[in-house]
Amino acid sequence: MTVTTTDVGSGVHLRYETPHIAVLTLDSPPSNTFSWESRRSFMKALDILDADENVRCLVITGEGRAFTAGAHLGEDQSMSDEQLTDYLAEFSRVLNGVQHFRAPVIAAINGATIGGGLEFSLCCDIRIASTDAFFVAAGVNVGLIVSFWRLPRVIGLGPAKEILLTGARYTAQQALNWGLVTEVHEPADLMPAALAKAQRIATRAPLSVEVTKEAVTGAFEMDFAQGQALQTKRFLEMFRTEDHQEALRAFFEKRDGDYNRR
Numbered sequence: 001m002t003v004t005t006t007d008v009g010s011g012v013h014l015r016y017e018t019p020h021i022a023v024l025t026l027d028s029p030p031s032n033t034f035s036w037e038s039r040r041s042f043m044k045a046l047d048i049l050d051a052d053e054n055v056r057c058l059v060i061t062g063e064g065r066a067f068t069a070g071a072h073l074g075e076d077q078s079m080s081d082e083q084l085t086d087y088l089a090e091f092s093r094v095l096n097g098v099q100h101f102r103a104p105v106i107a108a109i110n111g112a113t114i115g116g117g118l119e120f121s122l123c124c125d126i127r128i129a130s131t132d133a134f135f136v137a138a139g140v141n142v143g144l145i146v147s148f149w150r151l152p153r154v155i156g157l158g159p160a161k162e163i164l165l166t167g168a169r170y171t172a173q174q175a176l177n178w179g180l181v182t183e184v185h186e187p188a189d190l191m192p193a194a195l196a197k198a199q200r201i202a203t204r205a206p207l208s209v210e211v212t213k214e215a216v217t218g219a220f221e222m223d224f225a226q227g228q229a230l231q232t233k234r235f236l237e238m239f240r241t242e243d244h245q246e247a248l249r250a251f252f253e254k255r256d257g258d259y260n261r262r
Contacts, residue, residue: 008045011038013063017195020056020202022049031069031112032062039094046097056206057198058101060124061108061191067133070116070146091116099123104201104213108194109133109172109181115146122150125213126197128183129172130190135180141167153220155179203256205243 005015011034013025024045026032034042049055062068071091079087098105098120107124115138121127139146152160159178163170172184185193201209211234219227238244243259250257 006045006048008048009037009041011035012041012045014045014048016055017059018199018202019054021059021195021198022055022057023059023061023195025061025063026068027063029064031066031114032064032117033069033072034091034094034116035072036090039090042094043097046101050102055103056202056209057104057106059106059108059191059194059198060098061194062110064111065132066112066114066117067107067109068117068120069112069114070118070120095120095123099217100214102210102213104209106194106198106201108190110187110190112136114138115142115144119147119150122147122154125217127181128185128190128194128197129175129181130187131172131184132187133172133175133181133184135163135170135172135175136167137163138167140165205241205247205257206259207241207243208238208247211238 003015003017005013008014011026011028011032013027015023015025017023024042026038026042028035028038049058071087104126105124107121107127109121109127109129111130111132112134113121114136118135118137121135137147137151138144148160148164151164154160155163155178172181175181176184183193215230215234222230243257246257246259
């Protein structure tokens with residue numbers, strides 16, 4: 001398939017690698033921060049992708065030497081408390097839009113991932129990194145606070161406290177050791193690895209993938225009884241679907257399932 005692109009505004013590039021795999025590239029040099037304009041572009045792209053049921057996996061990466069440094073600090077210096085609250089709410093819309101996006105989101109972390117950028121990466125379902133990537137929870141470095149809720153849920157309380165309280169720079173290998181990322185690749189191999197993983201996801205039963213993502217995203221907020229009840233409910237729903245029947249046929253016929261009727 002020929003790669004196609006869609007204009008969504010400045011600071012973000014949207015392209016389709018296949019009908020089922022989309023790539024969003026953050027491009028606001030030098031550190032790919034989310035300005036007012038790039039946030040609007042990003043949310044427009046998410047709305048386009050969310051409405052396209054052909055899209056089964058989204059890959060997000062950065063242009064240049066940065067993944068993202070999160071919100072644009074220069075924009076918030078002259079704001080009133082009310083304006084700053086609105087500003088943070090807008091950035092939270094970006095974060096929550098990624099976390100609750102219908103399809104799985106893979107972060108292909110190519111470089112600097114700092115402050116709100118670390119928080120942004122935590123909203124993605126799967127994180128893989130280049131050997132050039134590094135991570136900084138910059139809150140204590142600039143007199144702010146961020147990532148205290150999501151980071152411990154991903155890597156555990158002990159490592160999260162070290163990262164959050166020191167504000168130090170951590171390598172991709174350290175991130176791998178803590179489970180912040182699941183793979184580390186040479187820079188040239190990062191996007192091929194991300195796209196291969198996206199292709200694997202895109203060939204699974206799409207309804208099952210979407211429901212599984214939704215359930216596991218909220219798993220830490222459920223007690224045991226709630227988790228058991230939701231698993232039973234969703235299992236029965238999936239059992240009745242054509243996706244399940246096609247997945248069984250594909251399994252016994254030793255082929256990928258054909259879910260293109262959606």
